[in-house]
Amino acid sequence: xxxxxxxxxxxVNSTGQTCDRCGVTYEALQRAxxxxxxxxxxxxxxxxxxxxxxxxxxxxxxxxxxxxxxxAGRPLEEWLGARVGSSRCCSVCGDSxxxxxxxxxxxxxxxxEDLILKAALVAAAQALAPGNExxxxxxxxxxxxxxxxxxxxxxxx
Numbered sequence: 570x571x572x573x574x575x576x577x578x579x580x581v582n583s584t585g586q587t588c589d590r591c592g593v594t595y596e597a598l599q600r601a602x603x604x605x606x607x608x609x610x611x612x613x614x615x616x617x618x619x620x621x622x623x624x625x626x627x628x629x630x631x632x633x634x635x636x637x638x639x640x641a642g643r644p645l646e647e648w649l650g651a652r653v654g655s656s657r658c659c660s661v662c663g664d665s666x667x668x669x670x671x672x673x674x675x676x677x678x679x680x681x682e683d684l685i686l687k688a689a690l691v692a693a694a695q696a697l698a699p700g701n702e703x704x705x706x707x708x709x710x711x712x713x714x715x716x717x718x719x720x721x722x723x724x725x726x
Contacts, residue, residue, distance in 0.1 A: 570615040573641055573693055575602065575685075578621035580628040580635040580662060588661040591636045593679035595620070598638070601685040605693075614693055632658075632665040638680060641692040645680065646670055648688035 577598055579591035587595075598618060605616040623635055633655060638645040646653055651672035658667035658678075670677045672684055 570610070570613050571696070573605070573609060573614045573616045573689065573696065574619065574639075575616055575689065576619045576621065576639045578623055578634065578637050580625065581622040582625055582661055586661050588659050588667070590658065590667065590679040594636055594638075597680060597682040597685055601682045601689065604686060605689050608690075609693055612693070612697060614696060616689060628662070628665070632662065633668045635662070636668045636680065638685065638688075640689050641696060643692070645685065645688045646672075648691045649684060651684075
């Protein structure tokens with residue numbers, strides 16, 4: 570099976586806690602990946618979820634990096650034609666302006682299952698298109714250095 574990588578990162582503080590919006594997003598991701606496995610398995614695609622932790626120092630420098638999802642090497646918002654915004658979060662995040670996603674006229678602090686499913690299905694459809702079995706173009710993987718794209722292609726194939 571060819572993998573459909575889904576990567577999610579969020580702030581984890583020194584006591585191992587994350588904020589409520591990240592916790593809700595994680596639950597949605599787990600449900601979405603389970604559904605995607607059932608739907609995409611017969612198409613020879615296997616969604617894989619990788620979670621990454623952002624330490625407090627990195628979060629303070631870039632709060633919008635928390636609660637971020639990539640599917641097949643591209644940010645979720647790119648697959649959806651959505652926009653990234655921010656709003657004040659909660660105790661674990663302090664007074665930081667954390668990532669939000671605006672899609673379809675609604676603003677989401679926690680990323681709901683339906684948005685994750687929609688983005689993953691668009692990514693899967695693109696991966697299944699004729700000619701995408703062998704390689705993905707640099708533009709499909711976002712702007713990165715050639716070695717990064719080579720590694721990402723290997724992961725996707």
